[in-house]
Amino acid sequence: MSEKRAVTMDDIARLAQVSKPTVSRALNNSPLVKERTRNRVLAVAHEQGYAVNRNAQKLRRKRTNTIAVSLDFGSHQQGHIADPFMFELLAGVSEALGDRNQDLLLCAPKHNDADAFQNILWSRGADGFIVLGQGHREDMLNDFARTGAPLVVWGAGADDAEYCVVGSDNFLGGKLAGQHLLRKGGRRLAFVGDTSFREIGLRYSGLVRAASEKPYDVVTDHVDLHSFSYDAAYEAALRYLDVTEQRPDGLFASNDTVAMAFISAFRDSNIDVPGEISVVGYNDIPTAAYFTPRLTTIRQDIYQAGRVLVAKLMRILDGETPDSALIKTEIIVRQT
Amino acid sequence: MSEKRAVTMDDIARLAQVSKPTVSRALNNSPLVKERTRNRVLAVAHEQGYAVNRNAQKLRRKRTNTIAVSLDFGSHQQGHIADPFMFELLAGVSEALGDRNQDLLLCAPKHNDADAFQNILWSRGADGFIVLGQGHREDMLNDFARTGAPLVVWGAGADDAEYCVVGSDNFLGGKLAGQHLLRKGGRRLAFVGDTSFREIGLRYSGLVRAASEKPYDVVTDHVDLHSFSYDAAYEAALRYLDVTEQRPDGLFASNDTVAMAFISAFRDSNIDVPGEISVVGYNDIPTAAYFTPRLTTIRQDIYQAGRVLVAKLMRILDGETPDSALIKTEIIVRQT
DNA sequence: AATTTTTTTGTAATGCGTTTCAGAAACAAG
DNA sequence: CTTGTTTCTGAAACGCATTACAAAAAAATT
Structure with a gap:
């Protein structure tokens, strides 16, 4: 098993006979690079199985394109999820994030206090938070939001909630x-x-x-x-x-x-x-x-829920302060 | 809203009147740093709300402490998860990863082909993979495993599977x-x-x-x-x-x-x-x-499943090649 | 007190992209 | 054939932490 060094942007630059910045621009579809040059770079990159090192990229760009999603596993006991609803919601969020090329960092249950949340942001593990189920943590979430943390919560908001809430009506x-x-x-x-x-x-x-x-x-x-x-x-x-x-x-x-x-x-x-x-x-x-x-x-409407949660958060990351929102809520009459 | 610069290790070093490497060592509990110095550094770091930039850390260490988990959302149709079992498994894996301080990168459904998997590894988005449900992707997974990808799969393995499989008996x-x-x-x-x-x-x-x-x-x-x-x-x-x-x-x-x-x-x-x-x-x-x-x-035993999946993957990351394993499987006799 | 050894700390280099800014090349205008 | 623009490319700096190695400080030995 060969301990081969990963191929870096420098390698691609050398092989494509251009400079490193040009490679970077080519890969990022910058209009600054000439069509022919871009194609050459892309060809080499593909052939070398090159993938940009996300960590270097995140470090430099100061943006992770990652959203931390906190699932309240509180409703999760003795090996069984009491309420499968949250998981469906997770699936919806996952899909919506995927559509926007955002990675999803799933936060474990024990990491649920304010410090842990804050830490993920300070350490640039994610750009923002989607909290699925506020439980009894409204105060904590308010504090968190007040620090300027980009945050969207699934639930029902108090009138004076400091954060954006999306939820069922x-x-x-x-x-x-x-x-x-x-x-x-x-x-x-x-x-x-x-x-x-x-x-x-x-x-x-x-x-x-x-x-x-x-x-x-x-x-x-x-x-x-x-x-x-x-x-x-x-x-x-x-x-x-x-x-x-x-x-x-x-x-x-x-x-x-x-x-x-x-x-x-x-x-x-x-x-x-x-x-x-x-x-x-x-x-x-x-x-x-x-x-x-x-x-x-x-x-x-769970899919709408996922999409709205993600859309709101993206707007927050763009500096806006979107209003809270209610998701379509209807009754399904069956036998009971 | 102030656009304040993030506090870095240099800041801590300056404030604690030590050098940057000392701060690094103090934060990483290195035995090389004197007790008193460590405490001083830790105090300053805490007071400044400092958190190590994970991206710089990952870049330098060449290790992400992140595991990509691929959920086969194939069983996910029309807004409803047909089989909630996979989600329980996810919960188990999430918990097991949390116990080992590994982050969980949840992979969206559409990112399910070999290239996407490979890309996550090449780009150092994660150290390894846990695939929940192999579906009909055995060939793909074999190819993937053959590239040396650290990989553990939930399912049932062929005798000649190239990857480690954990599953129900x-x-x-x-x-x-x-x-x-x-x-x-x-x-x-x-x-x-x-x-x-x-x-x-x-x-x-x-x-x-x-x-x-x-x-x-x-x-x-x-x-x-x-x-x-x-x-x-x-x-x-x-x-x-x-x-x-x-x-x-x-x-x-x-x-x-x-x-x-x-x-x-x-x-x-x-x-x-x-x-x-x-x-x-x-x-x-x-x-x-x-x-x-x-x-x-x-x-x-879903919790065992999560723990075993994670344990096996960790061993793979340590260079070992653990055997596949079967999870405790029993019948629960009820009325039917 | 001088020397050796051990412990602790610091300097400099490194990991890998992105961005700023300056310079070169290509093209248009005079 | 200049000169002025516009377009494209490259050199160098930067983001932030870790690590190899050297140096300083402290402790142990003679």
Whole structure:
């Protein structure tokens, strides 16, 4: 195995009988280089299997063309991702970044504090950040943004958020869910989810709004659940059924996994869904469509999400300060 | 917004009243630097919010501490990931890399040909590759490996594979599935999946082996299906029921999604699962456990997988040539 | 106290592109 | 055939950290 030295721009320059800057210009499609010269250089470069050393390039240009993406693996427990939605989002972002020739640096879970984020920027590991899921880190993200860090976050923003937020229209989603449940004849609606997350709080608000718009009285209940996992939700459902005096006739869950867990618990308790209780989930994860009964849920346009996140960040990198944005959010009515 | 110049090692050197190399040594915990000096340097560095410029570092060290991970988004269609398994694997790899302080460069789908791979290495964008899912790219990967590219692949390797393969023990998995179906009284077993993928072919072989070990005759059938998506599988199931004369009493699907699609199709055709047909899936995706009926499936230890993939690659980077490896593979018996 | 050895620090070179700026070549105008 | 432009190319500097090697400082030895 030969320890051969990598071919550098100098080598190409020598072989093509031009100077190093000319090679650089040729490779970068600079209009300053004559057509014939460029072709010669390109030919030599290709033939030598030459690829510009990205690190030298990044060093000199002070631009990495790399975006750090932070996935909140918090929802990732015991070997199983509770909510596959984030991964779909990642796929969308990945594709959108690819389209713009940006590399994607995936940030590991433990590197999730402000210092680690800052470090990636200071050390020029990436030009900007896409944070998928703000969780309870709004303060941290605000601090980070205030340092001037180019940052786009998937989630729901506070009115005074210092950073650009892209996300589902959670309030609308909640309202659509509520309207669906009411249309199904619901009078006692229950919401299950951790409303301390802004996104989820908004979904609940939307539900309440939908209820309040009816001329008749609608009771809205709130089942607090501080986990996104199926098992925890299933347990919570059984406990809820045990405790509650009057069962709801409509349930809106903060995500599909929880919705399905509740439906399972209902079924295991001989409660018919959607006969006795209608259920709406959130995210339209793949499973939702073929769960039994097929789950009614709120869908977001994930590809649009990825594209918008990336587009916003690029604008920030260009010095602009784009507004936050909401992604198309609609209800997918199925059996529940 | 001030366009302030980044703080460099020279700045730290000046402020700490030492030379640049001393700063470098201090930051890298070199034993060559005196304790007191190191502390002074570290203090200044911290106070200045200094972070080593990774690009200069990579350039000089000729080592990036970055691993490129290629996800086969081929299984990614119409906005939904058909098989969430790959993403769980990604999470495992991400974690394992994080533990070793390696960065993870996520490669976009379209960058999947040999040239693009090679380019990442030539341009020193990463030190090595982890390919998640070899698909039908064995030849490409062999070529790539032959160039000396540090490469580890998740999948199932040919005997003469030129690269290190880590994967589920697909043959064993298939055998376990077969044994389960036979234990349930199966005499006519059907396998559904695209056996042109080596992994899947092995699962089928395992099933056949299990059947052949019985003293009585077992028929094994093979339903070809060139898609991993739920919808396609559901259609295929209906078509299969339509065409086949004698229905199987045991079904082994190449993955959980397909298994669930078949079960749904069976149910929609008034065939009882597991009463009339037992079913086994593969991967133990989160949904499998709470599908109705709870799906029996083959589970692989995903965290082990991530760790092993990374460990093997690190050894390759150290100049060794580790053997391929199989991951712990077991059957999770549930209702089906 | 002088000398040797060990430990610590500094100087200079290096890794590889990009960019500034000056110079050469090609072309147009007079 | 100059002179003035325009177009193209090259020399040198720069971005920032690491490393080989030399030198200085400190410690150990005689």
